[in-house]
Amino acid sequence: MATIHFDDLGHSYHPNPTRPEDYALRRLSQEWEDGKAYALLGPSGCGKSTLLNIISGLLVPSEGRVLFDGVDVTRRTPEERNIAQVFQFPVIYDTMSVYENLAFPLRNRKVPEAEVDRRVREVADALDLTADLKRRAQRLTPDAKQKISMGRGLVRSDVAAILFDEPLTVIDPHTKWLLRRKLRQIHEDYRVSMIYVTHDQVEALTFADRVAVMYEGAIVQLGTPQELFETPQHTFVGYFIGSPGINLMPCAVGADQVTVDGTVIPLASGSTAALPARDGRFELGIRPEFLELTRSGAAGAVPVQVVGVDDLGTSKLATLRLGAHTLKARLGEEQEVPALDAAVRFPPRWTRLYRDSHLVA
Numbered sequence: 034m035a036t037i038h039f040d041d042l043g044h045s046y047h048p049n050p051t052r053p054e055d056y057a058l059r060r061l062s063q064e065w066e067d068g069k070a071y072a073l074l075g076p077s078g079c080g081k082s083t084l085l086n087i088i089s090g091l092l093v094p095s096e097g098r099v100l101f102d103g104v105d106v107t108r109r110t111p112e113e114r115n116i117a118q119v120f121q122f123p124v125i126y127d128t129m130s131v132y133e134n135l136a137f138p139l140r141n142r143k144v145p146e147a148e149v150d151r152r153v154r155e156v157a158d159a160l161d162l163t164a165d166l167k168r169r170a171q172r173l174t175p176d177a178k179q180k181i182s183m184g185r186g187l188v189r190s191d192v193a194a195i196l197f198d199e200p201l202t203v204i205d206p207h208t209k210w211l212l213r214r215k216l217r218q219i220h221e222d223y224r225v226s227m228i229y230v231t232h233d234q235v236e237a238l239t240f241a242d243r244v245a246v247m248y249e250g251a252i253v254q255l256g257t258p259q260e261l262f263e264t265p266q267h268t269f270v271g272y273f274i275g276s277p278g279i280n281l282m283p284c285a286v287g288a289d290q291v292t293v294d295g296t297v298i299p300l301a302s303g304s305t306a307a308l309p310a311r312d313g314r315f316e317l318g319i320r321p322e323f324l325e326l327t328r329s330g331a332a333g334a335v336p337v338q339v340v341g342v343d344d345l346g347t348s349k350l351a352t353l354r355l356g357a358h359t360l361k362a363r364l365g366e367e368q369e370v371p372a373l374d375a376a377v378r379f380p381p382r383w384t385r386l387y388r389d390s391h392l393v394a
C-alpha cells in the first residue's frame with residue numbers, strides 16, 4: 034500500500050497546449066493517504082480516466098510527477114508500480130475455473146500454494162463466490178464474472194492500490210447495491226488503498242472515505258461525503274452532489290449580507306470582511322435541505338411564492354419563487370406549506386457565497 038502524491042501533475046493530449054482548455058488534466062498537486070478508499074467522481078469527459086490512467090501507469094503525463102511513498106513512479110508500468118485494476122467489463126479466463134481465475138494473479142507472482150489457497154478462499158468468501166469455486170467461469174452470469182474480476186484485483190495483499198474503473202456498469206441495480214456494500218466491507222477489513230472511478234454520486238458517496246470531484250480537468254474539491262454536502266467549495270460540487278443540487282442565485286455583496294433582486298439576505302457575521310474587492314460574479318448558495326420555509330413576518334424571513342409541492346414519500350420538495358429565481362426547499366413529510374404568506378429563512382450557518390464559482394464565505 035502506498036501514499037500517492039501528485040506533484041504539479043498535468044496532462045494534455047495536444048502536442049502544443051497553450052490554453053487551460055487544452056488540458057484533459059489541469060495542474061494538480063495533492064497527496065492521497067495510504068489505506069483510504071477514494072472515489073473519483075465527475076461527468077463524462079471531465080478527466081477521470083486520464084487521471085486514473087496516470088495513477089496506474091497506462092499513461093505518462095505530459096507534465097509533473099506521480100510518487101508512491103515518495104518514489105517517483107511517473108514512467109513505471111502498472112506491473113512495476115504493483116497496481117491491481119478492475120475495469121468496466123470482466124477480465125477473466127473463461128476456460129479456467131473460478132478458483133483458478135482468482136489464483137492466477139498470485140501464481141503468476143510465484144506466491145506459495147498454501148498462501149494462494151488461503152487468499153483465494155478468503156476473497157471468494159468475501160464476494161460470495163465459495164459455492165462457485167469449482168465451476169468454469171464461462172458458465173456464470175455477467176454479474177458473477179464481474180465479481181471474479183473484482184476478486185482478481187482483491188486477492189493480492191501486497192498491492193500499492195486497487196483501481197476500479199466504473200466496475201458496476203454491467204451489474205444489475207440490486208446486485209450493484211450489494212456489491213458496493215461488499216467492497217466497502219472488504220475495504221474496512223483489508224484497509225488496502227482503493228481508487229474508484231464513477232460518474233454516479235450515490236456510488237461515490239456510499240463507497241469512499243474521500244471523494245475527489247472533477248470538473249473540466251480539475252479536482253474542484255477533495256473531501257469526505259459530509260464536507261461535499263455541507264460545504265461545497267465550488268458551485269459545481271453543490272450542483273453535482275445532492276438531489277436536487279444546491280440553490281444558486283446571482284447576488285450583490287454588502288457588509289455581512291447580500292442582495293438578490295432587491296431582497297436583502299443576511300450572512301454570518303464577519304463573513305464578508307475578508308473580501309476586499311467586490312469584483313467578480315457572486316452567487317448565493319443554499320442546499321434545499323437547509324432552506325427554511327416559514328411565514329412572512331418571521332424574524333429574518335423573506336417573502337416567496339410557492340409554485341408547487343412534490344410529495345416524495347418520506348419528504349416533500351417545495352418549488353418557490355424569489356424575484357426572478359426558482360428555489361427548492363426540502364420539507365418534512367408533515368410540514369405545513371403556507372398558501373399565501375410563505376417566506377424563507379437562510380440560516381447563516383448553511384448559506385454560502387461564491388465568487389466566480391469558488392466558495393468565499
Ligand SMILES: Nc1ncnc2c1ncn2[C@@H]1O[C@H](COP(=O)(O)OP(=O)(O)OP(=O)(O)O)[C@@H](O)[C@H]1O
Pocket residue numbers: 046057075076077078079080081082083084232
Ligand atoms: N487519447 C485521447 N486523445 C485525445 N483526447 C483524449 C484522449 N482521451 C481522452 N481525451 C479527451 O480528454 C478529456 C478527458 O477525457 P477522459 O476520458 O479522461 O474523461 P472521463 O471523465 O474519464 O470521461 P468518461 O466518463 O466519458 O470516460 C476529454 O475531452 C476527452 O475527449
